[in-house]
Amino acid sequence: MTMEDIYNDLKRRISPKRFTHIMGVTKTAEILAKRYGADPDKAYLAGLLHDCAKELPLRQMQAMVDEANVLVDRAVYENGALLHGLAGAVMARDYYGIDDEEVLEAIRVHTTGKVGMSALDKVVFLADYIEPSRKFPGVDALRKLAFIDLDEAVLAGYDSTIAHLLEQKLSIYFKTILGRNDCLAQMK
Ligand code: DGI
Ligand code: FE
Ligand code: FE
Numbered sequence: 494m495t496m497e498d499i500y501n502d503l504k505r506r507i508s509p510k511r512f513t514h515i516m517g518v519t520k521t522a523e524i525l526a527k528r529y530g531a532d533p534d535k536a537y538l539a540g541l542l543h544d545c546a547k548e549l550p551l552r553q554m555q556a557m558v559d560e561a562n563v564l565v566d567r568a569v570y571e572n573g574a575l576l577h578g579l580a581g582a583v584m585a586r587d588y589y590g591i592d593d594e595e596v597l598e599a600i601r602v603h604t605t606g607k608v609g610m611s612a613l614d615k616v617v618f619l620a621d622y623i624e625p626s627r628k629f630p631g632v633d634a635l636r637k638l639a640f641i642d643l644d645e646a647v648l649a650g651y652d653s654t655i656a657h658l659l660e661q662k663l664s665i666y667f668k669t670i671l672g673r674n675d676c677l678a679q680m681k
């Protein structure tokens with residue numbers, strides 16, 4: 494599919510609110526990529542597709558990863574909030590025809606992060622938090638920080654997610670914790 498085909502397909506099947514979020518992520522990821530030396534075109538494309546599976550029923554996300562034969566932790570497989578990154582990467586590859594592994598990986602890890610994130614992974618992860626339509630306590634401070642220090646901002650993103658999960662008495666996926674610790678270690 495061309496970029497325009499992808500745009501039109503998403504616009505047709507994604508809710509207006511989510512679509513606004515997606516377009517905010519594309520722009521923000523592109524700007525952050527320029528600031529931090531990642532590829533702006535890859536950042537734009539990963540932003541465009543990062544939530545392409547987000548509104549599918551869990552069963553459908555599971556069917557996609559089953560069909561692609563990818564290994565997945567049970568905790569991810571059973572939780573749409575976690576599975577939509579991996580399902581999105583599978584869908585970007587098999588439905589939208591994206592073959593750039595760096596783009597697919599940035600989509601895959603955009604929710605949980607991981608140990609050893611690339612600059613592209615980080616800018617997409619962060620753009621997801623700070624794009625203009627996002628509203629949560631502390632988002633303005635995080636927006637400022639994102640243009641001052643990438644790793645400090647990624648750490649603050651992890652912290653904000655983990656604080657939210659604790660507050661809601663939700664489980665914390667272990668790779669989110671490992672990703673956060675790795676980010677801290679990289680900053681030393
Ligand atoms: O898809 P978005 O809403 O744009 O944002 P996202 O991909 O960052 O997903 C956020 C959701 O994922 C939010 O409901 C919290 C959840 N989440 C993120 N990290 C973890 C998590 N849920 C669990 N259980 N464990 C995690 O580590
Ligand atoms: Fe997401
Ligand atoms: Fe996020």
Ligand code: FE
Binds near residue numbers: 514
């Ligand atoms: Fe998102």
